[in-house]
Amino acid sequence: MHKLVLRSVTKSYAAGSAVLKPFDLVAQAGELVVLVGPSGCGKSTLLKLIAGLEKLDDGQILLGERDITNVEPRHRRIAMVFQNYALYPHLSVRENLAYPLRRQKLRAADIVLKVSAVARQLRLDELLDRRPSQLSGGQKQRVAMGRAIIREPDLFLLDEPLSNLDAALRTHVRGEIRDLQRRLGTTMIYVTHDQVEAQTLADRLVIMRNGEVQQVGPPQEIYERPANIFAAAFLGTAPPNFLAGRIVDDRVEIGQASLPLADLPGECRTALAGREQIYVGLRPEMLRPTCDLDRDHFVLRGKVIRREIVGNSQNVHFRSEAGSADAAKLSALAGRHLSDELVWTTERAGTDDAVELGIRPESILFFDTDGVAIGAHGSDAL
Amino acid sequence: MKRPLRFMLRLVLAALFVAPILLALAASFRDNSDMYRYAGSLSLWTFLPAEPGIDAYRRAFTLPLLQTQLFNTVLLGFVMATGTTVSSLLAGYALSRFRFRGRQALFLLMLFTLFIPVDVILPPLFFVVRDLGLIDSFWGLALPFIFSPIGVYLIRQAIEEVPRELDHAASLDGAGLWEVLRTAILPNIRGALIACWLMHFVFVWEWYLWPLTAMRSDDGQLAQVAIASLIDPLRSTDYALVFAAAILTILPAFVVFAILQRFLTSSQATTGGK
Ligand SMILES: Nc1ncnc2c1ncn2[C@@H]1O[C@H](COP(=O)(O)OP(=O)(O)OP(=O)(O)O)[C@@H](O)[C@H]1O
Ligand SMILES: [Mg+2]
Numbered sequence: 001m002h003k004l005v006l007r008s009v010t011k012s013y014a015a016g017s018a019v020l021k022p023f024d025l026v027a028q029a030g031e032l033v034v035l036v037g038p039s040g041c042g043k044s045t046l047l048k049l050i051a052g053l054e055k056l057d058d059g060q061i062l063l064g065e066r067d068i069t070n071v072e073p074r075h076r077r078i079a080m081v082f083q084n085y086a087l088y089p090h091l092s093v094r095e096n097l098a099y100p101l102r103r104q105k106l107r108a109a110d111i112v113l114k115v116s117a118v119a120r121q122l123r124l125d126e127l128l129d130r131r132p133s134q135l136s137g138g139q140k141q142r143v144a145m146g147r148a149i150i151r152e153p154d155l156f157l158l159d160e161p162l163s164n165l166d167a168a169l170r171t172h173v174r175g176e177i178r179d180l181q182r183r184l185g186t187t188m189i190y191v192t193h194d195q196v197e198a199q200t201l202a203d204r205l206v207i208m209r210n211g212e213v214q215q216v217g218p219p220q221e222i223y224e225r226p227a228n229i230f231a232a233a234f235l236g237t238a239p240p241n242f243l244a245g246r247i248v249d250d251r252v253e254i255g256q257a258s259l260p261l262a263d264l265p266g267e268c269r270t271a272l273a274g275r276e277q278i279y280v281g282l283r284p285e286m287l288r289p290t291c292d293l294d295r296d297h298f299v300l301r302g303k304v305i306r307r308e309i310v311g312n313s314q315n316v317h318f319r320s321e322a323g324s325a326d327a328a329k330l331s332a333l334a335g336r337h338l339s340d341e342l343v344w345t346t347e348r349a350g351t352d353d354a355v356e357l358g359i360r361p362e363s364i365l366f367f368d369t370d371g372v373a374i375g376a377h378g379s380d381a382l
Numbered sequence: 383m384k385r386p387l388r389f390m391l392r393l394v395l396a397a398l399f400v401a402p403i404l405l406a407l408a409a410s411f412r413d414n415s416d417m418y419r420y421a422g423s424l425s426l427w428t429f430l431p432a433e434p435g436i437d438a439y440r441r442a443f444t445l446p447l448l449q450t451q452l453f454n455t456v457l458l459g460f461v462m463a464t465g466t467t468v469s470s471l472l473a474g475y476a477l478s479r480f481r482f483r484g485r486q487a488l489f490l491l492m493l494f495t496l497f498i499p500v501d502v503i504l505p506p507l508f509f510v511v512r513d514l515g516l517i518d519s520f521w522g523l524a525l526p527f528i529f530s531p532i533g534v535y536l537i538r539q540a541i542e543e544v545p546r547e548l549d550h551a552a553s554l555d556g557a558g559l560w561e562v563l564r565t566a567i568l569p570n571i572r573g574a575l576i577a578c579w580l581m582h583f584v585f586v587w588e589w590y591l592w593p594l595t596a597m598r599s600d601d602g603q604l605a606q607v608a609i610a611s612l613i614d615p616l617r618s619t620d621y622a623l624v625f626a627a628a629i630l631t632i633l634p635a636f637v638v639f640a641i642l643q644r645f646l647t648s649s650q651a652t653t654g655g656k
Binding site: 072080082087090091099104151 | 545547548550551552553554555556557558561565566569570
């Protein structure tokens with residue numbers, strides 16, 4: 001098992017526009033780290049730098065005990081699975097699997113043994129004599145995985161390996177990749193822009209934006225204590241409802257509603273004291289109808305605009321007198337479009353047209369006007 | 383376009399290209415006296431042999447050097463085809479895959495040389511080859527033209543079609559630069575390679591001015607140049623012989639083309655089918 005360390009890696013394709021700002025990352029030995037972020041944020045570029053397919057401008061890459069910064073790709077002992085699989089179209093599945101072994105000049109008998117072992121492991125026995133063009137997407141994906149594991153690399157890099165599969169298959173293969181990685185114990189960097197994939201797979205999640213790390217940590221921790229509005233909006237079924245608030249005396253005022261600071265957890269209270277303008281984030285799935293609640297809560301009242309049914313839950317869109325903050329500015333901070341409607345996600349079937357919802361004070365997310373979380377230090381050390 | 387019209391157009395085009403060869407073929411089976419007799423008034427026998435015979439071919443085979451010269455042409459064909467294909471492959475690989483300053487400019491500059499006719503560079507080329515001591519040698523003929531802009535263009539385009547991820551996968555799988563070319567790219571551009579090879583093989587049959595300039599010994603001369611010297615404006619020319627020799631000369635090119643043409647279409651079909 002090998003630990004991967006990136007030290008202030010930078011990269012720009014054209015002068016003046018950095019694709020990766022000084023970038024630091026540590027993947028512990030055997031860890032599955034998921035890089036996630038919107039399109040164009042530099043995820044693939046980062047993988048290519050690690051693989052040696054692109055030259056980095058500055059910085060250092062260590063894999064295990066080796067400094068691989070200037071090592072040729074073929075000597076890095078890294079295997080990569082590409083989004084379009086990049087199988088050799090002129091070779092059969094058998095020869096695709098054998099390709100890395102042939103480059104290592106292994107004995108023919110050993111190659112046969114290893115190929116059949118990997119084929120058995122990935123259920124490819126029946127397909128060994130086919131060409132890649134005769135395979136389904138899921139089968140191609142398995143061949144690509146097989147080609148990656150066959151030479152027992154020090155590190156796996158996967159660049160959106162499931163994005164060409166349909167939803168059902170994706171869930172299934174996701175589980176297989178997870179199991180495989182656990183069994184082999186090989187360190188893995190996995191790139192995706194699907195947040196469900198990211199959360200289900202990751203030991204630790206790295207949220208990226210414009211070539212910069214926004215937050216690093218286990219998915220659950222990032223969900224509970226996002227470091228900023230971007231990270232908060234990225235994880236979760238729907239982005240939180242963001243509202244503008246003010247601190248007046250000892251209370252947080254949000255539109256007509258307000259909440260005494262004394263109800264908040266200690267660290268939050270001290271961090272909020274002395275500020276003026278803030279944003280609060282209310283996760284739609286954390287809202288509850290007030291009649292179900294028994295303690296002091298922050299309460300929102302609103303009128304329902306429309307409802308969306310998703311499986312057994314329901315997204316209730318409503319407008320509240322608390323109003324929403326400047327949607328344009330929040331959208332910029334969150335890196336995605338946010339409307340001024342509020343959302344409540346519930347499993348109840350019948351809901352009234354007028355809603356009265358509360359949230360427990362400790363579930364409220366607080367951000368300053370730059371979108372940085374207040375009182376919660378979500379990100380762990382790099 | 384309407385179907386019959388399109389068919390007619392094709393027929394006319396085909397006839398335009400094939401007619402001279404057919405005429406030469408017909409003439410090669412004639413006798414010289416036969417040829418002159420009907421030349422005056424236009425009739426079917428102006429074009430077709432009245433009494434077909436293979437006498438002209440017999441005479442062609444007795445020409446002392448024709449077989450050597452034909453061998454020269456065919457050998458040069460193989461050498462030029464193979465040489466340009468290899469050089470085009472290497473240049474095309476570099477121009478498509480290596481990133482270096484001025485790559486695009488270099489490519490355009492190379493394409494630009496296409497617009498310079500060979501006739502223009504012939505005199506300086508002659509002096510260079512002479513100074514290298516290669517006049518009157520096989521390699522003196524071949525070397526100056528072993529690099530072909532068209533070939534490079536053709537192969538570079540084909541390599542551009544091969545996804546870069548394939549190179550990336552190969553180099554992570556342990557392949558060096560040469561192995562990437564050999565095992566990941568080459569098998570996927572076979573169609574272009576064969577096209578390039580065939581094109582430059584056949585091109586040799588069009589060579590005239592350069593061998594005429596750079597090759598003065600009859601043993602080393604190419605068949606098509608030697609045949610031209612059979613036409614002697616001062617004495618009466620044995621035209622049947624000229625035609626027979628010409629037909630014999632194009633025969634090897636024809637055979638090679640017929641054999642390889644099959645691979646051309648089929649290999650393109652397999653690389654196209656992703
Ligand atoms: N070869 C290249 N030359 C110039 N610019 C490039 C090159 N490759 C990527 N870029 C730019 O670098 C930025 C990051 O690209 P990258 O492919 O790493 O994004 P990504 O996070 O993988 O996005 P996606 O989720 O869409 O795959 C983009 O703005 C892209 O335009
Ligand atoms: Mg990408």
